[in-house]
Amino acid sequence: MVYLDHAAASPVDPRVLAFCSRYLAGDYGNPSALYSLGLSARQALEEARERVAALIHAESPKSIVFTGSATESNNLAIRGTALRNRKEGTHLIVSAIEHISVMNPMKDLQKAGFDLTVAPVDGEGVIDAAFLEEAVSAETTLVSINVANDEIGTVEPVREISRIVHEQGRYLHMNATAAAGRVPIDVVRDGIDLLTLSSNDLGGPRGAAALYIAPGVRIASVMPGGGQERGLRSGTENLFAIAGMGEAARYAGAEMAEEMAREQAIRDALVREVLTIDESYLTGHPTDRLPNHASFRFSRIEGESILLNLDTLFGIQVATGSACSSRTLEPSHVLLAIGLAHEEAHGSVVMSLGRQNTQADVPVVADAMARTVERLRSISPL
Template sequence: MVKRMALYLDYGATSPVRKEVLDSMLPFFSEIFGNPGSIHDMGRQAHSHIQAGREQIAHAIGASSPREILFTSSGTEANNLAIIGTALYHQKRGNHIITSSIEHPSVLEACRYLEQLGFEVTYLPVDRFGQISVLDVEQAITPKTILISVMAANNEVGTIQPIKQITQLIKDKEILFHTDAVQFFGKLPCDVEELGVDLLSIGSHKIYGPKGIGSLYVRKGVRLTPLLHGGGQERNWRPSTLNTPAIVGFGKAASLIAGELAAEKTRQEEIRDYFWRGLQQLGDVVLNGHPTDRLPNNINVSFERLEGQAILLELNRKQIFVSSGSACSAGKHLPSHVLMAMGNDLDNAYQSLRFTIGKDTTKENIDYVLSELKKITHYLKSII
């Protein structure tokens, strides 16, 4: 029996740990294993490597100081700390938050939790491409607005949001701006000074680093109310023993991807566009998201008259791994809130698939996927 080639096209969900990253982490499991909070030599050694990782991440996102980098367990925790922590700290000044209707669940659920505490949240609509309007942001601002949280790029359809225009709009106002850049970081230039953000969330496992580690950029002068209580780690904002191996790996991954960004962006855009041209040849395929203002590695499409999960399962049988939406809502088989917010009907939402390419994806891989998709879609149409 000929073994099928396994092909991973779900880099938007997670990525494999690079060998260089794994090698950098290994000594910190059993050799340099001291608690970085300890004052003895083993602890100080671990602490110094954490600081090196902090510096690597600060450099990768253009932060002015490593002290602006706060480690969390994930992008989800970073989003929760940014939104809930900001809201609680500034609640005496105002209780209004603005976000978009297509945010990651970790943002939307954090906002819904705050609504239960008496905060008011405006969920901005998006156009058919998944972009918010800067004018809508401006019109939503009230004297009680304390925070705006808009993702840099959507995790499902890849649409890029006008972050810089929004931060320019509020630069003279006492409103903080947070962006979920978990999908954006490592795909496009991510400079906090250029973007003008006050808070920015990123994660490790989307950039070939380990799972279980994320980071929140907190601009100097910004204050938060901690969500956890205990030790004094991370300036009392995120008490927990720091995960030294993961931080070392995160720093290494961030450093590597920052050095490769320009070339990899161009390469992935070429493969993405090549893939889209091939998908169009299948017929009855609709692109979801903005045609140009989108992540270089994201292709989200709907196959007319065919259920996305049926295609996904057939692809899985061929050992081709893709997604039908956000990894954080997998298994729920609910229509994508992103596609619905973009004005799609239920049929279109259920007909969607997300393909996300990575650093190992080639045009030959895409040719193979297209050939299998042609067979699968032909078969499924024949049994409708």
């Protein structure tokens, strides 16, 4: 098996699993309890907070709020910030290629009376800076743009976006689910007010995520209850997953430079080989993209057919579009936003690398892809 869908789900790093397994059995205390077992759990929780903060160079561990998923973090950032600051402005901006867990909260707020502007991107997925500069105003409460897109791999010009937003607007939220641990992020240097992170995308367990909230940012709770996580995300913390996220963040920070270079070399070789196939095209920016990410489109065949053939005939797992909306069989809104026609968007394939992938995978995948494309085109009505 060659697994190339780490953007959808990543295996837990064995070192991380060995570290956090203790919180499933022995160290099972509630972090809110005052006796020794609870205090030990609280210490583990705060150590994880420190490690996540260190990965993104946050001012303080106190700026990290743990949640149950990246979707929850995005909702907390968007809904919480918009609702808390409604008196200062009701204008929101989102880029046209955001994840559905960013798009849908924005659309819900629009139904509730907020003004929403969707900022376009160019053919490689880079935000239209001139449009953004015109769109941001004193009424703009929140702008949400991903650090990097998980479907096409394009990394956005973060500092330029931050400058534009903060010249007239209020807060900048960035979804770093696909980017954290893959490319360096410094929330202070880059001027990011709110940042979404996911445990599993770092090599940690599912069931944990985090939201960075810069000092001074006003945000409302969207899940009231017992007051955990600064009262912004109530509910007993998932200590196993959170401790694992902290440990995964520690490894991600320590090994990022080496892993970036290793994965980028594999990615570049994969791109070179796949693009030798007739009528194959790279999607996303050719250079300003995630080091572990390669995305393509193929004329006259369906991405779903490629996915199923690679899986059943060759034991290779890839993606087509976003994993969170792939069952709709609708063309990806991201691919439509970069200017592809519907029939072009349907022929997309996304390959995202992880720690277990090596250069030995490249010829295997390239050969299987070439044979799959040839087979499908021979029976395609197109």
